[in-house]
Amino acid sequence: MKYLFRLALASAWNRRTTLGLTVMAIALSVTMLLGVERARVAAREGFEQSVSGTDLVIGARTSPVQLMLYAVFRLGEATNNVRWSSFEAIAANPAVAWAVPVSLGDSHKGFAVLGTSTGYFEHFRYGYRKPLTLSAGRAFSGTLDGVFEAVIGADVADSLHYGLGQHITLSHGAGGPGLAEHADKPFTVVGVLARTGTPVDRTVHISLEAIEAIHLDWQAGAPIPGLVIPPEYVRKFDLKPKTITAMLVGLKSRGAVFKVQRDVNEFAAEPLLAVLPGVALDQLWRVVGVAERTLLAVSAMIVVIGLAGMVAVVLASLNERRRELAILRSVGAGPRHIATLVVAESVAATVAGSALGLALLAVVALFAGPWLESNFGMTIHAWVASSGEWPLLGGVLLAGLLAGAIPAWRACRLALADGLSPRL
Amino acid sequence: MQQPLVSVDELRFRWNRNQPPCVDIEHFEVHAGERIFVHGPSGSGKSTLLGLLGGVLVAEHGQVSIAIDGQATELEALGSAARDRFRVDHIGFVFQQFNLIPYLSVLDNVLLPCRFSARRNQKAGPTPQAEARRLLRALDLAPELTERPVTQLSVGQQQRVAVARALIGRPEIVIADEPTSALDAQRQDRFLDLLLQECAASNASLLFVSHDRRLASHFTREVALHELNRAASVVEEAAS
Numbered sequence: 123m124k125y126l127f128r129l130a131l132a133s134a135w136n137r138r139t140t141l142g143l144t145v146m147a148i149a150l151s152v153t154m155l156l157g158v159e160r161a162r163v164a165a166r167e168g169f170e171q172s173v174s175g176t177d178l179v180i181g182a183r184t185s186p187v188q189l190m191l192y193a194v195f196r197l198g199e200a201t202n203n204v205r206w207s208s209f210e211a212i213a214a215n216p217a218v219a220w221a222v223p224v225s226l227g228d229s230h231k232g233f234a235v236l237g238t239s240t241g242y243f244e245h246f247r248y249g250y251r252k253p254l255t256l257s258a259g260r261a262f263s264g265t266l267d268g269v270f271e272a273v274i275g276a277d278v279a280d281s282l283h284y285g286l287g288q289h290i291t292l293s294h295g296a297g298g299p300g301l302a303e304h305a306d307k308p309f310t311v312v313g314v315l316a317r318t319g320t321p322v323d324r325t326v327h328i329s330l331e332a333i334e335a336i337h338l339d340w341q342a343g344a345p346i347p348g349l350v351i352p353p354e355y356v357r358k359f360d361l362k363p364k365t366i367t368a369m370l371v372g373l374k375s376r377g378a379v380f381k382v383q384r385d386v387n388e389f390a391a392e393p394l395l396a397v398l399p400g401v402a403l404d405q406l407w408r409v410v411g412v413a414e415r416t417l418l419a420v421s422a423m424i425v426v427i428g429l430a431g432m433v434a435v436v437l438a439s440l441n442e443r444r445r446e447l448a449i450l451r452s453v454g455a456g457p458r459h460i461a462t463l464v465v466a467e468s469v470a471a472t473v474a475g476s477a478l479g480l481a482l483l484a485v486v487a488l489f490a491g492p493w494l495e496s497n498f499g500m501t502i503h504a505w506v507a508s509s510g511e512w513p514l515l516g517g518v519l520l521a522g523l524l525a526g527a528i529p530a531w532r533a534c535r536l537a538l539a540d541g542l543s544p545r546l
Numbered sequence: 547m548q549q550p551l552v553s554v555d556e557l558r559f560r561w562n563r564n565q566p567p568c569v570d571i572e573h574f575e576v577h578a579g580e581r582i583f584v585h586g587p588s589g590s591g592k593s594t595l596l597g598l599l600g601g602v603l604v605a606e607h608g609q610v611s612i613a614i615d616g617q618a619t620e621l622e623a624l625g626s627a628a629r630d631r632f633r634v635d636h637i638g639f640v641f642q643q644f645n646l647i648p649y650l651s652v653l654d655n656v657l658l659p660c661r662f663s664a665r666r667n668q669k670a671g672p673t674p675q676a677e678a679r680r681l682l683r684a685l686d687l688a689p690e691l692t693e694r695p696v697t698q699l700s701v702g703q704q705q706r707v708a709v710a711r712a713l714i715g716r717p718e719i720v721i722a723d724e725p726t727s728a729l730d731a732q733r734q735d736r737f738l739d740l741l742l743q744e745c746a747a748s749n750a751s752l753l754f755v756s757h758d759r760r761l762a763s764h765f766t767r768e769v770a771l772h773e774l775n776r777a778a779s780v781v782e783e784a785a786s
Contacts, residue, residue: 125661136649454634454662541602543593
């Protein structure tokens, strides 16, 4: 048996040019398949780590997925706000270590504007509990003097070519042009955040007080006619926020998470909802997961095409090998030996293709990894990353084995019909 | 009388149920040490007979019995895997041409039967490689040829490598199917001498099939296949 494999390898090596092309095709398809799987896992990890270190996300009562969509991904709008008094009450809960308010609703050239406290820069975590870092400048001061200061995400800075000191005006409401502008109260960019690969990159951060300030002379989503409060006077007003959109909460001990969640959900003053980000992100992923599964199915089809090419090559080679098979028959090889020989060749080609594919993927991951990480927040591992890849590889090998059975069956038929004297 | 090595009785074979038999042999036997020249023009059922003797084909009627160490084995009674093993254990084959596997070295080609047959491997001595080299030398092949790819060998050299393969591990029977037809007349004689000499040296009976009757004088007995095979003569009469 061992000798048969040696024989199969020698025979395959003898036809290395044609088989080599097949192996390359298999390698590329395996690279594709595992690359998609790896990217899928990385995208999922990146997605699930859009928020980390936050134990609860709290907003007005709605569905957990919707709360995550607007509070974390800045998608859609909140149906209701949270009263400032509720925020203060929850922040005062003895189990709560920190609470960061989030106030959404305005935008700047399509990028979401997020009103928050300075605690945001201190407590927000993404990825593997990575804190936000500034690539330039500083966080907004949070004082009345610095009320018109803004900190922008990396995407905002890059796509609008903004740097420190840039003056920007905000639009009321989320979305594109045609929105009412808060043109009378421009902001100054004081900080640019380093890239995170999360929605933070596409956000303009200002203080909660600033949110109040730009809406002082507004009512029901429009400027109050005849009332203009110039920016230099806003400090004379009470800029304490009345409502916020949501809040991020960190607990002193993770063990208290369900108790605090229950407390919030049963909050008497107004209907609130607290969700565990991990759980809600998981639910959300199930919605967007259809696309990645489709992609995986497509790459599986490409592997099938690669193996079909291999079957064609091995089948085509059989005719010129009839002489060889007759010689082997004469020295005692039976149909099962012939079948093993041919299957071993297909398996060898599949194994070589898979190994080459893995190596190719490692090279790609090594070179493209840093770029993917900084641009998409996807961490692509160079070596086998997820347990999901082993079944895929196993599936490829099994498919190679099954595909090899087709030429093996044909070789047996040829060998039996030819006996010792092939009719060429 | 001594038990024959090979004994064929009332053997009939046809490829297809709707066709007349292409082999129909009443009786044929080979004794140990015999060197038989089988004169077989094309259409006389030569390949089919070789297939039947080698246990690659199975007759629908009659039997092929081969006696090894006084114990007769009917090929028809064996399963296909057992027939494959029996073939390599006791028979060495030399074909007309393209006898060698192109991607194996000369030495590996010679050693092939030892890989498939424990018996041949064991009978080839403690180091089958050494036995293979000895046979190659005896067949007038220079030692430096043994590691070469077989594709660099001349046809005559290839045929001699095939003889070494047929003889390694001392099988009881060597069947040579037109082994000289690809050689010119001068090389034919030289090849034949070496073949007969080495078959004798390893005590193998030789069944030499050829359409060239000029070679018959080298053998102990001549058999005309188209006379032996009743099915063949029918075809010939019909054709004439």
